[in-house]
Amino acid sequence: MTDAITMVRRNFTHTLRNPGAMIMTIGMPLVLLLVFVGVFGGALNVGIGPAQHSGSYIDYVVPGILLMTVGYGGTTTAMAVNRDMTAGIISRFRTMAISRTSVLTGHVVGSVIRTLVGTGLVIGVAVLLGFRPAGDPVQWLATIGLIALLALALTWLAVGVGLLAKTAEGTAPFTLVVQLLPFLSSAFVPPDSMSGAVRWFAAHEPFTPIIDSLRGLLLGTPIGDSGVAAVAWCVGLALAGYLWARALFRRDPS
Amino acid sequence: MTSTSSVPAIAVRGLRKSFKGTVVLDGIGLDVDEGTIFALLGPNGAGKTTVVRILSTLIGADGGEVRVAGHDLAGEPDSIRAAIGVTGQFSAVDNLLTGEENLVLMAHLHHLDRAAGRRRVAELLDQFDLVEAARKPAATYSGGMRRRLDLAMTLIGDPRVIFLDEPTTGLDPRSRRMMWQTIRRLVAGGVTIFLTTQYLDEADELADRIAVLDHGKLVAVGTAEELKRGIPGGHVRLQFGDGAGLDAAARALGEVSRDDEALTLQVPSDGNVAALRALLDRLELAGVEVDGLSLHTPDLDDVFFALTGHPTETTEAHQ
Ligand SMILES: Nc1ncnc2c1ncn2[C@@H]1O[C@H](COP(=O)(O)OP(=O)(O)O)[C@@H](O)[C@H]1O
Ligand SMILES: [Mg+2]
Numbered sequence: 001m002t003d004a005i006t007m008v009r010r011n012f013t014h015t016l017r018n019p020g021a022m023i024m025t026i027g028m029p030l031v032l033l034l035v036f037v038g039v040f041g042g043a044l045n046v047g048i049g050p051a052q053h054s055g056s057y058i059d060y061v062v063p064g065i066l067l068m069t070v071g072y073g074g075t076t077t078a079m080a081v082n083r084d085m086t087a088g089i090i091s092r093f094r095t096m097a098i099s100r101t102s103v104l105t106g107h108v109v110g111s112v113i114r115t116l117v118g119t120g121l122v123i124g125v126a127v128l129l130g131f132r133p134a135g136d137p138v139q140w141l142a143t144i145g146l147i148a149l150l151a152l153a154l155t156w157l158a159v160g161v162g163l164l165a166k167t168a169e170g171t172a173p174f175t176l177v178v179q180l181l182p183f184l185s186s187a188f189v190p191p192d193s194m195s196g197a198v199r200w201f202a203a204h205e206p207f208t209p210i211i212d213s214l215r216g217l218l219l220g221t222p223i224g225d226s227g228v229a230a231v232a233w234c235v236g237l238a239l240a241g242y243l244w245a246r247a248l249f250r251r252d253p254s
Numbered sequence: 255m256t257s258t259s260s261v262p263a264i265a266v267r268g269l270r271k272s273f274k275g276t277v278v279l280d281g282i283g284l285d286v287d288e289g290t291i292f293a294l295l296g297p298n299g300a301g302k303t304t305v306v307r308i309l310s311t312l313i314g315a316d317g318g319e320v321r322v323a324g325h326d327l328a329g330e331p332d333s334i335r336a337a338i339g340v341t342g343q344f345s346a347v348d349n350l351l352t353g354e355e356n357l358v359l360m361a362h363l364h365h366l367d368r369a370a371g372r373r374r375v376a377e378l379l380d381q382f383d384l385v386e387a388a389r390k391p392a393a394t395y396s397g398g399m400r401r402r403l404d405l406a407m408t409l410i411g412d413p414r415v416i417f418l419d420e421p422t423t424g425l426d427p428r429s430r431r432m433m434w435q436t437i438r439r440l441v442a443g444g445v446t447i448f449l450t451t452q453y454l455d456e457a458d459e460l461a462d463r464i465a466v467l468d469h470g471k472l473v474a475v476g477t478a479e480e481l482k483r484g485i486p487g488g489h490v491r492l493q494f495g496d497g498a499g500l501d502a503a504a505r506a507l508g509e510v511s512r513d514d515e516a517l518t519l520q521v522p523s524d525g526n527v528a529a530l531r532a533l534l535d536r537l538e539l540a541g542v543e544v545d546g547l548s549l550h551t552p553d554l555d556d557v558f559f560a561l562t563g564h565p566t567e568t569t570e571a572h573q
Contacts, residue, residue, distance in 0.1 A: 006362040010348070017350045017391070088346035092407065095310045097336035098363050252313040 003099040007106025014080070015114055021076040025118040029069040030125055036061050036188060037129060062126045062133075063214035064187025066119050067207060070151050071178030073115035074158035078171040081107050081162025091253065101246055107162075108155045115151040116144070134220035143217040149234040150210055154178065156241025163248040181207050186215075206233035261324050263288040263415050263446035264309065269318035271304055278304050280470040282318070286448055286463070291441055293461035294450040295557075300467045302450035303343055306419045309448065310340040323415050339413030343420045343450075345400045346407070349393040353384050353403050356392055360410040378406040382436075398429040405436065416440065418449040422456060434460060454557055458482075466561055473561040482552060490523040490530065492537075493546035506540035507533075525549060 015021060037058045084090055084103065093103050123131070135143060161174040182188070184202050191202035202208055209229035216223030264286040271279040278301045286292040296302050307313045309322055311331040320327035323337035340346075347356050357378060361371030379385050382402040387395065392403060401421070408416060418437070422430045437460055441447055451457055457464045458478040466474040466481070474481055494500045494517045503519055504512050511520045521533060530549075537544055552560075 002365065003363060006359065009362075010351070010359060013355065014350050087349065088342060088344050089348045091312055091342055092340065092346035093363075094312055095335055095338065095340045096363055096411075097332050 001099075003102035004105040004109070007102045008109045009106075011106045011110030015110060021080065022114060022118065024076050025073045025114060026069060026121050028072050029065045029118075029122050032068060033058075033061070033065045033122070033126060033129070036065075056130065058126065058129060058131050059133075059219055060215070061188060062123070062131050063211045063218060064182050064185070065126070066122060066147065066214060067150070067187060067211055068179070068182050069119050069122050070115050070147060070154055071182070073111055073118055073151060074154035074178055075171070075175045076114075077107055077111040077155050078158035078162040078165070078174050079168050080111075081159050082165050082168050082171055085163060085253070086167070094253065101249060104159055104245055104249060107159055108152070111155045111158070112148060112151045115155070116148060119147055133218045135217050136220065139217045139220060143214060146210070146213060146217070146230060146234070149231065149238070153234045153237035153241060156238050156245055158241075160241055160245040160248055163245055181205060182211075186211050206230075206237065209233065261288075262286055262321075263290075263323060264292070264448060265319075265321045266309070267319045269305070269308065269320060270316045271301075271308060271313075272316055278470050279308075279315075282467075282470075282472055284465055284472065284475065286446060288446050289441065289444050290462040291437065291447040291449065291460050293457035293464045294448070294467055295452070295454065295457045295464055296450070296467035297452060301470045302467060303419055305467070306340070306342070306417050306448070306450060310338055310417050311335055312340075336411075337413060338415045338417065339408035339411060340417045341401075341404050341408045341419065341421060343423070345404050347392045347395075347400060347403050350391065352389050352391055353395070353399075354379065354388040356403060356407055357410060360407045364411040366410075374410060378409060382406045398425055401425065401429070401433070405433075409440075413445070415446045415448065418447065420450055420452065423452065430456075454552070466557060468561070474557075481557065488522070488524050488552050489520045489550050490533065491548045491550060492519045492521065492544050493517065493548075494519070495543065495545045499542055499544075502540060503537055503542045503544070506536055506542060523549065525551060 040057075081104070084107070090103065099105075123133075127133070158171075158174060161171050165171045184198060185191070185205055185207040186202065187207065191199050191208065194202055209226040210233065212226040213223045213230040215221070216226070262285040264284070266285075267283045269279050269282040270277075282305065284292070294302050294305060304313075308315045309320060309327070311327065311334055315327070322334045325333040325337070327334060347353075348359065351359065354375060357375040358371065361375055366374060379388050382405065384399065384403060384406065387399060392400065395403060405418075405421070421437070422433050425433060434456075437447055437449070447460075449460070461478065464474075464476065464478055464481055465472050492503065494503060497514070497517065500512065500514065500517050500519065504510060507519065507521060510522075512518070513520075523529060523533075534544070534547075
């Protein structure tokens with residue numbers, strides 16, 4: 001436990017020394033936010049229709065942007081883990097009598113906190129752009145909880161990807177998936193407006209219930225059974241990611 | 255020397271390791287007494303790093319028995335980790351942290367309390383001449399500084415057995431001397447050192463016992479004296495101006511190895527001055543003009559040639 005805390009502290013110092021990771025986490029989502037609200041906002045407003053969402057398009061799109069922020073957080077973590085694994089220091093850790101996975105725990109905790117700060121900043125900018133959240137305190141807490149849970153899930157998966165990849169470039173597939181899946185979900189337009197196979201996929205992929213839950217919690221509207229589905233997906237992915245990453249870390253280093 | 259009945263710091267029997275079907279270690283056995291320096295000598299690719307990585311619990315072996323600091327490698331790797339320190343061939347420092355932060359990180363991971371940790375860090379910064387650079391990121395360190403920081407990090411936990419994989423490769427002569435001094439000081443304090451090197455002179459200088467590793471097998475184990483006794487690699491190299499001179503000299507000297515392209519002859523020699531004078535006298539008597547002469551003492555190539563019957567494959571790494 002003390003080893004894990006030491007490793008978390010190491011991760012914080014890394015973030016301070018290398019602010020690029022933080023900038024990347026929030027930079028792209030902010031750009032997307034500006035593009036979707038500023039450029040497509042008007043057109044999409046019409047597409048979504050007033051029946052479903054009384055607010056403006058920005059209220060609809062922010063939850064998806066938050067999810068992408070978490071995704072980008074995972075991307076930077078995958079690269080940081082990979083950089084760590086391919087540097088010499090990890091060999092030193094492995095020959096010391098410390099808790100085996102404390103290095104990974106350090107990355108995960110650091111990443112989740114970084115991601116929470118990042119989503120906080122993104123929400124702040126969104127509010128400046130006209131986002132009007134309407135959740136009560138309990139819903140806000142649930143929002144933070146869900147984002148943290150999602151961050152945990154994506155981070156453990158990212159750690160696994162970072163461990164598996166031979167080079168930093170090898171983490172690209174993860175980046176691609178977390179960038180692409182939101183577009184094939186309810187992040188930017190409702191799945192109902194999509195066609196055929198895409199609609200089916202969007203309705204069943206994990207990001208859709210997570211985004212729907214976040215949207216409901218932020219806007220103070222009912223979330224139905226998407227809440228249960230969101231939590232189940234997150235817990236399942238976190239567990240799978242954790243077990244996978246642990247197994248990868250236990251292999252002999254090359 | 256302590257009594258021979260004491261448990262060796264490192265005991266290895268029948269160690270084997272293959273990577274994807276390629277045998278890298280083919281049954282290695284060695285013992286290292288506590289408080290001594292053991293040098294594993296071999297050219298690039300011999301398997302030195304692989305031995306260190308296995309003995310230091312980094313990677314698993316395919317077979318064999320290993321005990322380090324009295325603990326079984328397969329059964330109690332964590333007990334071994336608590337007793338050893340490792341400085342690998344490639345630097346194992348955290349580049350984003352400063353030198354001081356790297357050491358503090360190690361102090362934390364060894365669970366030193368605050369005051370003791372701070373004291374030890376200050377001590378090591380001073381000892382390794384890193385006080386001025388302490389607050390700079392390790393990424394900005396020179397090769398020599400990085401090596402010193404690396405070793406300082408290894409020493410934080412006061413390990414009883416230390417592995418050093420090619421500790422002086424790539425260092426300038428002064429840094430090399432300093433590293434040697436540090437190693438001697440550590441051993442004087444009762445620590446056991448297992449080091450690898452490509453340099454015969456380094457093994458000669460430091461080690462109580464030397465093992466020569468070639469293609470995954472130990473081809474010789476002994477003190478430097480024992481090893482060199484059997485090695486006839488010392489020779490005199492004679493340079494001639496033309497083929498006629500070379501021919502005449504070869505005739506006059508009899509059994510010598512010649513290189514027609516370089517116009518040189520190699521005559522076995524242990525550096526004895528009287529024998530050298532006799533050699534030159536014979537050439538003068540035969541009326542042969544010698545352009546140049548150089549004397550070679552046995553080096554790793556000679557050790558290898560003598561022990562294995564083939565030269566080392568990588569000669570660019572040492573010279
Ligand atoms: N992880 C690995 N995978 C495949 N081959 C390896 C690996 N590590 C070392 N080898 C091979 O094993 C041999 C010995 O390598 P090494 O132990 O690094 O030698 P040395 O340290 O003496 O230069 C080399 O031929 C090297 O290519
Ligand atoms: Mg090596």
